[in-house]
Amino acid sequence: MKHTVIITGASKGIGRACALEFAKQGYSLFLTSYSHSDMLEETACLARNYGGTVLTAPEVNIGNYQHCREKIWEKIQEMNLKIDILVNNAGISHIGLLQDMSYEEWKNLIDINLGSVFAMCKHVIPFMQKEGHGKIVNVSSVWGNTGASCEVAYSASKGAINSFTKALAKELAPCNIQVNAVAFGAIDTDMNQFLSMEEREHLTREIPAGYIGSPEEAAQFISTLTDCGTYLTGQVISFDGGWC
Secondary structure (H helix, E strand, O other): OOOEEEEOOOOOHHHHHHHHHHHHOOOEEEEEOOOOHHHHHHHHHHHHOOOOOEEEEOOOOOOOHHHHHHHHHHHHHHHOOOOOEEEEOOOOOOOOOHHHOOHHHHHHHHHHHHHHHHHHHHHHHHHHHHHOOEEEEEEEEOHHHHOOOOOHHHHHHHHHHHHHHHHHHHHHHHHOEEEEEEEEOOEOOHHHOOOOHHHHHHHHHHOOOOOOEOHHHHHHHHHHHHOOOOOOOOOEEEEOOOOO
16 A cells, blocks of 8 residues: 555645655645645646545645544545655744734634644544554744744744644654654745745845745655654754754
């Protein structure tokens, strides 16, 4: 049976790049997305060009625990899939002062960014325990380490993911399941498209590497993490061009 990777938020950006990276390596894919069904299918089509099996779960509200269970995990259980790798990539941002943020906006961001990681990990663990191994990679941010003005909720969610990663790694290490996170810096995805040209140029000057990272580079690093030995677990590794 081919190895299977689950990637959340796979319709674009780092998620799409991960899907293509793992497809190149011969993995079977199970891809999810919430509000970009057409783009998710485009990702699936691109991935299928590499000859692997690609399954999709479109229009899944990854921040809704019940929806996540019914649309993803019941389907996986029915198909008796073997899950080797989980990439928790789905996430949203919110730019603005905390005092101007509504409770609904706060809750939605926390549900999607953090609640989805809980739901996906909770359900994948029994599958990995059954196989006797597994890799979980959580997509985090440098703002989870340092915090960012006007991104309090986003920073809080990513900081929580970092702690979640370290704690869960300790729980699962005896089961031969490794849990790590990548704290990404500036990556050229839709999340950063609000920046003006002048702001992008200023940001680029702040990054010692001299450029904004690409989704493909991010995906290659995530893939590398899943190929490391079992002694690497519980780590939050920055991937930011020396920025933070």
